[in-house]
Amino acid sequence: MLLLLSCSEKESQSGITSKKRSNPFYEKAFVLMDNNQMDSAFFYLNKGKDLFLKRNDSFGVGKSYVNMAFIQESIGDNFGCIETSLIASQYFKEKDTAHHGFIFSNYNNLGIASSSLKNYKDAEQFYKKAKPFAKDPIDKMMLQNNLAILFHNQKKYDSAVFIYNKLINSVGPKSDYYPKLLLNYSRSRWFGDQNYNPVKNYITAEKLSQNIDDDWTKDAAYAYLSAYYLNKRPDSSKLYAKKMLTLAKKLKYPVDELEALQNLIKLSDGTEAQQYFDSYSKTQDSLINSQNKAKNQFALIRYESEKAKTENLLLQKEHARHEYQVKVQNLVIGLLVFVFIVIVIITYNWVKKRRERLVLEANNKLQEQRLDFSKRVHDVVANGIYEVMITIENQKDLPKEKILDKLELMYEKSRDLSYDSSSRQEFNEKILTLAGSFDNDNTRIIIIGNDPDFWESLAPSFREELFQVIRELLVNMKKHSFATQVILRFSRENDLFQIFYSDNGVGLSEDFVEKNGFRNMKTRLEDIGAKMKIEDSNIGLKVSINITKLESNKSN
Structure with missing residues (x-):
């Protein structure tokens, strides 16, 4: 863990005012970001981007993409972040000084995501591209800090220490950034020289962070102290690991929870070690599930947005042409x-x-x-x-x-x-025949992933129950939704089987009350240990069904 100096996108753009009309979607996204509702913020940034497109505001489009990429990086979707950031770069003009703050943020974000993927060469190139656009002193300091982190990860500890020395001297001990820089400096110096003792600086940084109510820096100090004492003073290492675990839970940051639990597992024996291991497994599974869910939501939002694109992407061209x-x-x-x-x-x-x-x-x-x-x-x-x-x-x-x-x-x-x-008819053909009976000129049924391999691993009883649920969804669609398009997507990841249903009909009303159809579906799925979730949506109905192969095997 290396402590990043974070100047969030929202903060970096606060000094840039727009002369154009306000964009309610774009503005609402930052309210949601303040409340840590990143998936909803991503959704409204995407809607804001579409509104900027309609207004021929390419700068607004670029700003939206930059902040969407920032959200993707924050939840660990580094590949998605890089893809979105590269799209954002197409909407900025390097000669326009009003764009420089966002161009810097975009390149810096590309560097962070590339570094997280261990593409250190690409990360260094992006940081170099960001340097000419770092006009604000905070941006310059953040860029230098991220370069130092890159050098540390490449085991170029002397280069990292050199940068941290310059930064510490430039900000002074009274700066709010001083504890962060002191921690990173001391850690890189210790990695480069095992005879160096960083504890005094770690404790100084921890006390200073308490004075300025900076829990993130305090969390990092506990992590560094626990790591230093791990093989020297196990009791001290365990004490700081427990403090780190408590603070990470308060900050709702599962990555640091996992790091603290790793140390506690190493430092504990018997039942206590097993308890920490169980907590580690549970936290890790929760983190992976939340990241995968967010990635899927982001991909779905982008997919649905792409369908609504118009020919107004490249605007504000030169009008005085021959x-x-x-x-x-x-x-x-x-x-x-x-x-x-x-x-x-x-x-x-x-x-x-x-x-x-x-x-x-x-x-x-x-x-x-x-x-x-x-x-x-x-x-x-x-x-x-x-x-x-x-x-x-x-x-x-x-x-x-x-x-x-x-x-x-x-x-x-x-x-x-x-x-x-x-049993003669293949089950995927049975699903295809079922969908075909509802498919007509007024309603298109699109099926994705309905392969024989998906069904063969499921118990026959599970297949029949899922068939009845899918039929119930299609019947409800035909009776009530007035949909013109239905998407049925089947996917499998290891032992997790997923069925996604979505249509563009009228959806569920706010005062919706479950009737026999939905109750029957839930009962069937509960009988086989499957889970159904009705997604919140402004348009149509979206339902996801999850089932594990383990439960299917139990049925057999």
């Missing part, structure tokens, strides 16, 4: 629009024909199965009955037990025949 160039540009745009429309029409017709072909193939296969089943019924049941009739007719004194034996044999054959018929 008349001939304008005509050529308009001609090119017209041709592109025409080609786009042609592609859309061709794609639509192809998808429609493919859907019709799939439905026809499914119906033909079903008809073949019915004919085959009819033939098998004739061969097994009809011929068997005839055989019994002939036997009774020809053998007048046939014992009752023999007749019952023959009838029982026929019963077993007919039951096997029935089971065999019901």
